[in-house]
Amino acid sequence: MKLVTVTTILALAASCNVSATDFGDFGISIYGGKTYSSDIETSxxxxxxxxxxxxxxxxxxxxxxxxxxxxxxxxxxxQLTAYPLNKVEMEYLLFQTAVLRPINDDLDVYLGLQIGATFMDPNFIDSDTFFASGLYTGFEYNLGAGFHLGAEARWIATILNNNSKVSCDVDPDTKNTCSWHFDSEVMSQYQASATLSYRFSL
Structure with a gap:
């Protein structure tokens, strides 16, 4: 709700710079949806x-x-399906770039690449940061006055590798101290989102 309020305020403040034929040089978008994660295997x-x-x-x-x-x-x-008390908070910060193609005067489709980091913060072990990249695609429909409504599918691939940070004994006969330790494991996540964007010029 706070994100919607901020976007609306920015839109109203910049509306004098947007014409019906020019959507603007900058865009602010908000996303909401569901994330689907692949299984992950520890070291x-x-x-x-x-x-x-x-x-x-x-x-x-x-x-x-x-x-x-x-x-x-x-x-x-x-959370881990088998251990529901074990929560994992994830944040993603990615640089993204995309190619836009108009379908008609009001509808655009896009396809893009992204690169950045995934910040993982489990409630049962120290947090860590991992390299992430991926692809995304979607469409935006022009509602008028600079607003666009759309849908997006995004694939985020995170390389889980904390060998450089955590000392781990991988011998299965020793006490399990590596329940959340990874060696170049790739975690794939898929985000399906509804989007609301506002374009404006400064």
Missing amino acids: RHQTYELEDDSHFGVSVDKYVPEGRYGFYYSKTET
């Missing part, structure tokens, strides 16, 4: 299933002819 070959859960996000983009680029932030909180 001791334990497999965890993460619950699918909701997410919210926001992005700020610069629009150029037939494209855009900017930053995307998103947050979700999930």
Whole structure:
């Protein structure tokens, strides 16, 4: 709700710079939807299933002819299916760039790349930061006055590797001290979102 309020205020403040034929050079978008996560395997070959859960996000983009680029932030909180008391909060900060193609005067489709970091904060072990990248695609429909409504699918691939930070004995006969330790494991997550954007010029 706070994100919607902030976006509305910014839209009203900048509305004098937007015409019906010019959507503007900058865009602020808010996202809401569901995140679907793949299973992940630790360095001791334990497999965890993460619950699918909701997410919210926001992005700020610069629009150029037939494209855009900017930053995307998103947050979700999930839990281990077999251990529901074990929560994992995830935040994503990604630089993104996309190619835009008009379908007609009011409808655009886009396809883009992203690169950045995933911040993972479990409630049962120290937090950590991992490299992330991926693809995203979607469409936006012009509602008028600079507002656009759309839908988006986003794939985020996070490389889980904390060998450099955590000392771990991977011998299965020793006491399990590596229940959340990864060695170049790739976690794939898929975000399905509804989007609301506002474009403006400064």
